[in-house]
Amino acid sequence: MSKEIGITVKKAEDFSEWYNQVVLKAELADYASAKGFMVLRPYGYQIWEIIQSVLDCEFKKLGHRNAYFPALIPESILKREAEHFKGFVPEVFWVTEAGDNRLGERLAVRPTSETIAYSSYSKWIRSWRDLPLLLNFWNSVMRAEIKSTKPFLRTSEFLWQEGHTAHATKEEADEETMKILNLYKWFIEEYLAIPVLAGCKTEREKFVGALYTTTLEAIMPDGKALQMGTSHNLGQNFSKVFEIKYLGQDKQEHYVWQTSWGVSWRLIGAVIMVHGDDKGLILPPKIAPIQVVVIPIFYKDKPNEKLASKAKEITTTLQQNGIRAFCDDREEYTPGWKFNDWELKGVPLRLEIGPRDLEKHTVTFALRDTGKRVEVDESSAAERAKALLEELQKRLKARAESMLKELSSTADSYDEFKRILSTKGGFIKAGWCGDQACEASIKEDTGADIRVVPFEGDPSIQRCVYCGKEAKITAYFARAY
RNA sequence: GGGGUCGUCGGCUAGUCUGGUCUAGGCUACAUGGCUUGGGCCCAUGUGAUCGUGGGUUCAAAUCCCACCGACCCCA
Numbered sequence: 001m002s003k004e005i006g007i008t009v010k011k012a013e014d015f016s017e018w019y020n021q022v023v024l025k026a027e028l029a030d031y032a033s034a035k036g037f038m039v040l041r042p043y044g045y046q047i048w049e050i051i052q053s054v055l056d057c058e059f060k061k062l063g064h065r066n067a068y069f070p071a072l073i074p075e076s077i078l079k080r081e082a083e084h085f086k087g088f089v090p091e092v093f094w095v096t097e098a099g100d101n102r103l104g105e106r107l108a109v110r111p112t113s114e115t116i117a118y119s120s121y122s123k124w125i126r127s128w129r130d131l132p133l134l135l136n137f138w139n140s141v142m143r144a145e146i147k148s149t150k151p152f153l154r155t156s157e158f159l160w161q162e163g164h165t166a167h168a169t170k171e172e173a174d175e176e177t178m179k180i181l182n183l184y185k186w187f188i189e190e191y192l193a194i195p196v197l198a199g200c201k202t203e204r205e206k207f208v209g210a211l212y213t214t215t216l217e218a219i220m221p222d223g224k225a226l227q228m229g230t231s232h233n234l235g236q237n238f239s240k241v242f243e244i245k246y247l248g249q250d251k252q253e254h255y256v257w258q259t260s261w262g263v264s265w266r267l268i269g270a271v272i273m274v275h276g277d278d279k280g281l282i283l284p285p286k287i288a289p290i291q292v293v294v295i296p297i298f299y300k301d302k303p304n305e306k307l308a309s310k311a312k313e314i315t316t317t318l319q320q321n322g323i324r325a326f327c328d329d330r331e332e333y334t335p336g337w338k339f340n341d342w343e344l345k346g347v348p349l350r351l352e353i354g355p356r357d358l359e360k361h362t363v364t365f366a367l368r369d370t371g372k373r374v375e376v377d378e379s380s381a382a383e384r385a386k387a388l389l390e391e392l393q394k395r396l397k398a399r400a401e402s403m404l405k406e407l408s409s410t411a412d413s414y415d416e417f418k419r420i421l422s423t424k425g426g427f428i429k430a431g432w433c434g435d436q437a438c439e440a441s442i443k444e445d446t447g448a449d450i451r452v453v454p455f456e457g458d459p460s461i462q463r464c465v466y467c468g469k470e471a472k473i474t475a476y477f478a479r480a481y
Numbered sequence: 482g483g484g485g486u487c488g489u490c491g492g493c494u495a496g497u498c499u500g501g502u503c504u505a506g507g508c509u510a511c512a513u514g515g516c517u518u519g520g521g522c523c524c525a526u527g528u529g530a531u532c533g534u535g536g537g538u539u540c541a542a543a544u545c546c547c548a549c550c551g552a553c554c555c556c557a
Contacts, residue, residue, distance in 0.1 A: 005492090005509080005521065016554070024492095035551065147482085149552090297519050336520035343520095354519055364519080447557060 006344060010278050015222045022272055023151045026281045026345045036145045036156035040265070043345065046289035047268055048159060052138060054191060055161065055263070058183055064134040064163060071139070072107040073116045080115060081241045087208025088112070091143040093156075109142045114209065114234070114260055117164050118242040125166060125256060128248045132176070133166040133256075152269030153226070153481050160264035166244060166256040170235070173257035177233040180261045181214045184229040192267060193284040193397035194218050194274050195404045196228055197427065197476055199452035204436055207260075211235030217451045217476070219407045220273045223425020225451045225478035228270060231261035274400050281346025282368050284396050285389040292318055292385050293347045294327040297335045297354030311353050314363065314381055318351075321382035323389070325351075343368060348392050349385060369395055410461075417465050417477070421446050427478050431471025433464035442466050442477065450475045 007025060011018045023029050028044035031037075040048065056066070072095060079085045093109040096102065110116060117135070125133060142157045149155055163180060167173045181198060188194050196216040200206075206213035210232040217225050238244070239255040248254050275282040285291050296311035298304045311327050318325035328338050335352070342350060350366040357363050363381050365374045369392055376384045407426030411417035420428050432438065432450065442465075443449045457474040464471050 008493090020553080031552075033551090148554090295519095299518065300516090331518090334518045334520085334522060336518080336522080338521090339519090340521045352519065356519075444557080 006340060007278060007280050011221070011276060015273075018276075018278075019273060020151070022276050022280050028268070028272070028281075029151045031151075034156075036149045038149075038151050038155045038157075040159070043289060044268065047271075047283070047287055048265055050287045050289065051191075051267060052161070055183075055187060056136075056138070058187070059136050059161075059163065062134070062179065062183070063132075064136045064165075067135045067137055068139065069110075069113050069116050069120070069137060071110055073110050073113075075106050075108060077115050077119050078108045080119075081209050081238055084114065084209035084238075088143075091145070093142050093144055110139075111141055111143045112260075112262075113137060113139070113141070113162055114164065114238055115242075118238050118244060118258075121164075121166055121256075122242045122244045125244055125246050128168055128246050131166060131168045131246060131256065132172060134163075134176075135165065136161055136163045150269075150481075152265055152272070158264045158266070160262050162260060162262040165259045166239070167258070168246070168248070168254070168256065170233075170257050173233050173235070173259050176259045177214055177231045177261070180259070181216065181229075181231040184216055184231065184261075184263060188216060188218070188228050188267070189397065191284065191286045192271050192274075193286075193393060193400055194228070194270055195397070195401045197452050197454065199454040199476070201230075202436075202439060202450050202453060202475075204439055205450060207232045209234065209237050210260075211237065215452055217427075217478070218270055218274070219404050219426055219478070220270070220481070221403060222273075223407055223479070225427065225480040226266070226270050226273075227451070227480065228267060229261070229263040232259060234258040234260055274403070275396050276346070277369075279340075280344035282396065283346040283348060285348045285393045288346065288348050289324060290326045290342075290345075290347045291323050291389055292325040292349045292351050293338075293342045294318070294325060294351045294353065295335055295338050295342075296327070296329055297352060298331070299355055302355045303358070307353065307355065307358055310358060314351065314353065314378070318382050318385060321386065323382065323385055325385075339366075349388055351381065351385070367392060369399075411465055412463075414465055417442075418446060421448055421479065425479060427451070427476045429458065429461070429474065429476055430465035431461040431463050432473045432475045433467055433469040434472040435464075435467070435469075438464055438466040446479075448477045448479045451478045451480060452476045 007018060007021050009017045027041050029041055030039040032039050088111045092111055095107040095109065121133065124130065138161050140157050140159050145154050145156045165176050167176060185196055185198055188196050196218045198216055201213040201215050207230065212233050214231045216228040218228050220226055236255045236257060238258055244256045245253050246256060272281060275284065294311050294315045296307050298307060308329055311329060315325045315327040348368045352364040352366065361378045362375050363378050365376060365388055367388065407424060409420045409426060410429045411420055417428055417430060439450055453473055453475050461471050461474050
């Protein structure tokens with residue numbers, strides 16, 4: 001086996017290097033020429049398109065429409081909500097010139113679109129009949145990452161979607177916040193096959209400018225947590241600043257209640273880390289650009305033409321059955337080379353068809369996750385492929401669930417807390433008194449912070465893991481990406 | 482925020498310590514032809530490198546010095 005083409009390190013031995021190699025060698029992404037930026041290559045983009053199409057469809061089912069706002073935001077607008085501005089300004093890129101002319105007012109490259117969107121919302125919303133306003137934007141945002149960039153996880157520009165809604169009441173905004181969080185949870189668990197913890201962020205960790213932030217957190221194999229998506233209830237913080245008011249049925253003027261929410265291409269990073277193995281990527285079938293790769297196995301002095309047309313025919317049949325299938329009939333590569341290549345790229349199911357199969361009217365499936373081979377009757381290929389893909393999807397999810405379980409602990413004392421962190425890491429369930437000083441000290445001390453406060457507390461946890469006072473809150477701590 | 486490692490054909494690298502046949506070597510990839518094909522076949526020929534960028538030292542710089550740019554890793 002040629003070392004240079006495949007992954008040269010073991011996932012368990014050098015996780016960081018393994019991750020970088022998978023990203024580059026599976027041709028998902030490449031480094032760009034500007035610091036901190038990343039090129040999303042066609043194969044990676046295809047995954048993003050699938051994520052995008054599923055979520056887009058669900059957003060629309062819930063009544064959202066897409067819109068597009070400019071990438072540049074005048075400083076005066078970005079500044080309007082003081083807390084928000086303070087939170088983002090360290091990582092804002094600024095445009096100061098247009099051609100040879102210095103701009104009168106500098107323009108921020110959007111780090112997120114609340115401000116630019118809401119300066120329009122204030123013009124569009126007049127009456128209770130204009131509500132709710134349910135919009136979503138598919139775009140990219142830029143946040144200057146000075147240090148430690150990592151493909152998909154930490155880059156200065158990233159693709160995402162950001163939803164921005166306006167409602168008449170707090171209750172409606174609460175409901176919207178949760179509706180989207182649940183949609184994200186469903187998508188991440190069912191499509192990406194990654195289990196997540198759901199709950200709220202603490203005051204310290206919430207989105208700057210939000211009333212509260214709900215979040216989904218997953219655990220990675222190295223014991224670090226990854227934020228998968230957030231959904232914020234913005235309250236009336238922005239509506240008051242941007243004067244987004246409506247005349248209610250009560251003939252009174254009211255400020256709207258708002259939400260914003262988003263997931264990014266970071267999800268792809270999570271898929272790589274959670275499911276991949278020493279051979280490379282393993283894509284959950286539901287988001288795999290190629291679900292089944294068909295590989296005809298040619299021999300000298302054998303009916304290769306018939307084999308080639310049979311392979312094409314089977315590929316077409318699979319496609320007609322709603323399977324994303326691709327026939328790799330390149331003659332310049334040997335089957336073994338192709339096997340390795342498609343395994344590196346994470347294609348969940350391989351269909352081999354050679355002279356032996358041709359004679360017996362069978363095809364041979366090989367499963368990416370277990371490596372097992374299954375010989376099936378040619379006529380049932382599509383049906384069996386569907387079943388195998390479904391099972392594979394379930395196995396990936398089950399495996400990720402047991403990893404989450406393995407990397408979840410409960411700490412009764414601060415010593416135990418630190419001991420867990422220094423060994424396996426992962427989520428640590430512990431009590432918290434609710435004092436920000438304790439939260440900050442733990443972060444300072446250990447590098448771990450509160451990733452999520454679950455919606456349901458654990459009544460058996462009674463003491464703050466740091467100060468020992470009464471635990472008002474059950475929290476999940478972890479080091480994070 | 483703090484510390485560290487590194488930058489040479491598309492990829493991996495030899496050469497750098499000790500400046501000089503380096504006119505920069507190898508593997509891989511790529512191209513062409515042939516041969517093969519159920520786990521990264523084999524043979525031949527060929528393409529491909531402003532040695533990250535800029536400056537300095539020197540008769541002479543991939544090699545020594547300075548600055549910058551970029552990548553990666555670890556710690557908080």
